[in-house]
Amino acid sequence: MSLTFPPGGRTALLGPSGSGKTTFARVLAGLTAPTSGEVRVDGTPLPARIDRRTSAQRRVVQYVHQNSADSFERHRPLLDQLAATAVLLRGLPPEKARAEAVGAAAALGLEAELLHRTPDRLSGGQLQRCALVRALTAHPALLVCDEVTSALDSASRERVLAALPELLAPATTALLLISHDVSAVRAVAREAVVFDDGRPVRHGPVGEVLSSLESEDARAAPRASGKRGVR
Numbered sequence: 103m104s105l106t107f108p109p110g111g112r113t114a115l116l117g118p119s120g121s122g123k124t125t126f127a128r129v130l131a132g133l134t135a136p137t138s139g140e141v142r143v144d145g146t147p148l149p150a151r152i153d154r155r156t157s158a159q160r161r162v163v164q165y166v167h168q169n170s171a172d173s174f175e176r177h178r179p180l181l182d183q184l185a186a187t188a189v190l191l192r193g194l195p196p197e198k199a200r201a202e203a204v205g206a207a208a209a210l211g212l213e214a215e216l217l218h219r220t221p222d223r224l225s226g227g228q229l230q231r232c233a234l235v236r237a238l239t240a241h242p243a244l245l246v247c248d249e250v251t252s253a254l255d256s257a258s259r260e261r262v263l264a265a266l267p268e269l270l271a272p273a274t275t276a277l278l279l280i281s282h283d284v285s286a287v288r289a290v291a292r293e294a295v296v297f298d299d300g301r302p303v304r305h306g307p308v309g310e311v312l313s314s315l316e317s318e319d320a321r322a323a324p325r326a327s328g329k330r331g332v333r
Contacts, residue, residue: 103139103302105295107244107276112267114287114308115280116315117297123280124168126297127246130278131165143243161191164237168249170229174221180232181217188239199239206235209265211258226253231262238269245270248280263289284312 107113115123128134130141132152140147143162149155164187167173174183184207185199194202204214210231221229230253237245247266251259263286270277281287287294287308294311296304304311 109274109276111276112290112292113278114291114294115278116294121297122300123297124248127165127248127280130246131163157191161240162243164240164242165246166233166237166250168252170233173233176222177220179218180221184236187236191240203235203239206238206269209269211261227258242275244276246278251283251286266290
């Protein structure tokens with residue numbers, strides 16, 4: 103495969119469970135080593151493993167896990183953990199990094215008071231948004247969001263989808279959204295890639311790809327006939 107994520111691009115990655123979407127995202131972030139090939143940034147290869155990437159290279163791709171709770175230290179205040187990304191990867195002073203994290207959190211509906219708590223005192227949806235804040239403060243070239251609305255209630259989900267494009271650096275940060283949520287894909291993506299059996303099988307404007315998938319689903323749906331009906 104060969105996929106490109108240009109600055110400011112908004113791409114959705116679609117496909118059935120087990121098709122390789124998360125594995126591909128983890129390869130981009132250096133969390134899973136590819137069996138072949140490489141990830142390039144402006145033509146320069148990135149080391150396959152994150153522990154071999156420099157701070158500048160780790161900043162390039164930020165990956166927001168679907169299960170965000172496991173990515174936080176249990177007994178450390180969240181604000182310190184969110185600010186650490188900007189301190190370590192961008193060299194920001196701690197106070198400025200904290201202020202930036204608080205601002206991004208507020209845009210996603212998280213009150214500043216929550217950030218002074220430890221992760222075990224927040225809900226799964228709140229931690230999911232905290233993980234998004236942490237990744238955003240790196241100012242990455244590519245932000246990978248793996249089912250980042252899955253733990254959110256409807257109001258929080260709508261707020262995140264509305265705020266996310268504004269929080270990304272519009273001219274520089276590309277977004278890769280992995281989701282089964284068609285309405286979320288329509289809201290934030292411009293292009294869509296469909297995975298099946300570990301490789302992309304379709305790529306194009308998001309409206310065209312989704313319409314094509316919906317047409318295929320309609321043709322594949324069973325049809326009821328006769329007098330007995332379908333239960």
